[in-house]
Amino acid sequence: MPIRKTEKYSETPLYRLRHSASHVMAQAVMEMFPGQAKITIGPPIEDGFYYDFDLPRPLTPEDLGQIESRMREIIRGDHPFVRRELSAAEAKQLFADQPYKLELIEGLEHGAADEDGNPLTAPPVISIYTSDTFTDLCRGPHVQRTGQINPDALKLLNVSGAYWRGDEKRPMLQRIYGTAWDSAKELEEYLWRLEEAKKRDHRKLGKELDLFSINPEVGPGLVLWHPKGALVRYLMEDFCKREHLANGYELVDSPHVGRGHLWETSGHLDFYRESMYAGMEMDNETYYVKPMNCPFHIMIYNSGLRSYRELPIRYAEWGSVYRYEKPGVLHGLMRVRGFTQDDAHIFCRPDQMPEEIDRVLKFCLHILRAFGFTQFHAYLATRPKEKSVGEAAQWEAATEALRASLERSGLEYALDEGGGAFYGPKIDLKIADAIGREWQCSTIQFDFNEAARFNLHYINEAGQEEQPYMIHRALLGSMERFFGVMIEHYAGAFPVWLMPVQVMAIPIADRHNEYAQKVADQLRRAGIRVNVDVRTERMNAKIRDAQMQKIPYMLVMGDKEAVAGAVAVRLRSGEDKGAMPVEQFIAMVNKAVDSRE
RNA sequence: GCCGACGUAGCUCAAUCGGCAGAGCAACCGCCUUGUAAGUGGUAGGUUACGGGUUCGAUUCCCGUCGUCGGCUCCA
Structure with a gap:
């Protein structure tokens, strides 16, 4: 799950404790590779902390045990954490053999970024913290003494790779994840939660309950729905389709492939090509498997001349799409290459837009609640700073419409500044499952791009052509992912x-x-x-x-x-x-x- | 795609130093005829992911490919 650092957390004792634990861990690792370990950053995260290192060899699980033991010794030494502020020049001298630290100091010096890469607002103060033999460039805060870390409430969890500064073009570092708590009891509870999450893992339950499988012989990321899983899906779809029909949607169906021309017009071949399956040659024509349903719904809209009286038009389809996802990102049902969206496109007049957003949002919550979800977090994603299409007025109107609708809904929402798609702003809804994890399923998006590219229009009261607003929305998101979330939410014991x-x-x-x-x-x-x-x-x-x-x-x-x-x-x-x-x-x-x- | 680990029967997992590949569950064939979370006996089940190499001999060591897992990056 993505980690959101809140200001609150960073002021808590637990935050200081974990931050301090990461320093102790870094000392233990430095001692394991004297003169060879390059340290980078090691922040607290939700439920724990990590530290990224550049090391001469890969770490093994046995190393973790050794590092953990050494950490306990350092903790028992009860060494004080001592803060000192210093000049950039002095800091550079101190970390002369630590290239990553030098880069961080450069960043601080030029006021560009803090240790997380975020832009700095105040003039930077460079500080270091020393505990026992270990000194780290660090803003703090820390506990006063290593002895304040409970050695029985500490555990190193795993090692993995992580890019320096999260940039795939930069060196791959080794990240050690650990967790630290006030008491052994809290550690136990946390480990129990991890166990519980494992028991609920939809991949495990999918096998045990014979719901689905993913067979490498078929292809990675391609799901086989077994009879029991397919029945659950049928029941979910049947319910949703009835609700759609009862809420002003019309069901449509479209092919799995279409001519290259279509994807050129839609812009997919320009913007989205690396996520598409390769084209197929037939009759001197290249056909592509669809990565999205929108062009087809647009073609249905465009199959006749539309009057302002017909709008809004709401086309819904359980549309199966295929996207090339990189091998390393596939994950059970949550991230697949072929999936079925509960997709719909709404074409409406500008004056109808606010009500349409309200309806979609309300309908979305209705559907999610029907499946047993009660906690939601909404995000309003606005215009990206670079690369986006559409008029400023359109963006403003659409974003305001989304915001106003969120306000009316009473949902708590956060702003995702610049997080919109290049073609329009959007609302994303995340649902919290039975053990508090968040999943993004629903999305409500404006699309200025395709409306223009396909020359969508209707005839207004004055007899003139006008471009409708187009809203793309998926409520469950994809049947595959939503089913995965359902399995984990209910631990397989569906209603x-x-x-x-x-x-x-x-x-x-x-x-x-x-x-x-x-x-x-x-x-x-x-x-x-x-x-x-x-x-x-x-x-x-x-x-x-x-x-x-x-x-x-x-x-x-x-x-x-x-x-x-x-x-x-x-x-x-x-x-x-x-x-x-x-x-x-x-x-x-x-x-x-x-x-x- | 990147870093690391892993891939043995349908499932969960063993196999010492390189020396005949094993168990439980499930399946199948019997016996038992049962009162709120596993009755019992037997049978069958394998190109140890795939391809190559080292070796008298490879599940074991080495290389490659594919896949899975933990992360990173990405996720319109």
């Missing part, structure tokens, strides 16, 4: 209405199979998805398996139930609801489905 198998009928002995089948048929007629476990296994084993499949209801059926025409209901929470008539159970399931709980 009843989305569960591929809602009920597992569990006959106790073979002689109860017939009754179980009869009940199952009755449930199926009531629209409930039920399986019967007729294996010659013990009831306990059947319960365990159903439990591990996170099936919401287990119906245990033995002699008593068969005689009474009842089912003994066990919930996946472990709760035993006891025996009840089949009709009563059906009502119970229907209620859960209807309330989407």
Whole structure:
């Protein structure tokens, strides 16, 4: 997850503690490679800290253990952190054999940037902190003594590569991530959270629950939806499509490939080529697999002359797109090469724009809430400083429309200055999952580029051609990613209405199979998805398996139930609801489905 | 794409120094006929990712390719 440093955090004791821990770690690493380790920067981050080094050889997990042990020794030494301010010249002398530090000092000296590369506002003060044998160029603050770091609440987590200053053209450094807390208990809790996140990993659950797979023989980043996953997707899509139709959208469909001409007009071949799959030659023509759906929706719009009376036009499509993503960035369902967007394009008159934004935002929250998300963070991304198309007046109007709509919605939002697309401003929505992680799915974007390039227009009241505003929006974003988020949010235990198998009928002995089948048929007629476990296994084993499949209801059926025409209901929470008539159970399931709980 | 680690049965993982590739679960065939999280016996399952090299001999050592994982960069 991206780390957002808030001012608040940087003033907390925990921040000082972690910052200090990173210095102690740097000392331990320096000692491991005397005279050879080049230090760079080592800030606190959410839940911990890191430090980037340029080292003569790659670090191993064993090194981490050694560094951690040495850190504990340094901590026990209870060395004071001593701050000293000095001139740039003196600092350069002090760090003469530390090229990265020299570069930082240069930056400070010329007032260009601080240690994070951010522009400085105040005249720079160059300071160093010394603890034990280690001195680092550092703004602070730190704890007073190394002994204030709890050696039992400290752990080094992993090593990875990181570019110097985050620039892929600059040297690759080795980054050590660590975490530090006030107490061992907090460390335990943090490690538990990491474990919990691992248990929820959609890649792991996708395999265990047989939802999907990604097979290298098919191709990296290309998803195979297995029957259970495909059913969940179908249910999600079915719900969303109905809601779209009920909210003024029209469903459209478009091909997976189109002529090169189309992508030249749209500008994709200029701006987006390296993300597109290579063209295919046919009939002296190059066809491209679509990376976006917009040109097709535009062609539908342009298939006839539009009157101002027809607007707004809202075209929605579950459109599958393919984008070439670099091999290293692929990640389960979260970052793939082929995915289906719940895409829509809204064409409206300028005067309709505010209401359209309101509607989209409201509709978006409605959909996300239906899937069980309740916490959102909105970001308003404005015009990029360089490279953008469209008139200043358009940008202003569109950005203000987005802002006004956000204000009306009551959502808290942050400004993402210059974060808009080159073709228009946008609102991004991030959703928080059950364990507090944020995911970006929804996006609402203005597009001035394609409206102009495809010469979109409608005939206004005066009989003149006018260019409509075009809004591009995706609510779930992509079915793949959203499904991944859903898996992690619910840890695979989806709400009843989305569960591929809602009920597992569990006959106790073979002689109860017939009754179980009869009940199952009755449930199926009531629209409930039920399986019967007729294996010659013990009831306990059947319960365990159903439990591990996170099936919401287990119906245990033995002699008593068969005689009474009842089912003994066990919930996946472990709760035993006891025996009840089949009709009563059906009502119970229907209620859960209807309330989407 | 970059840095690092990894790739053994459907799944999870073993295999000492380079010396006949193994276990549990799942699958299949039986026995047991079961009351709220794994009953039991047996059978089958492998070009150790792929290609090359070193060696009498490679899962093991070396090189390359592909893929996966942790990050970085990117993410209209």
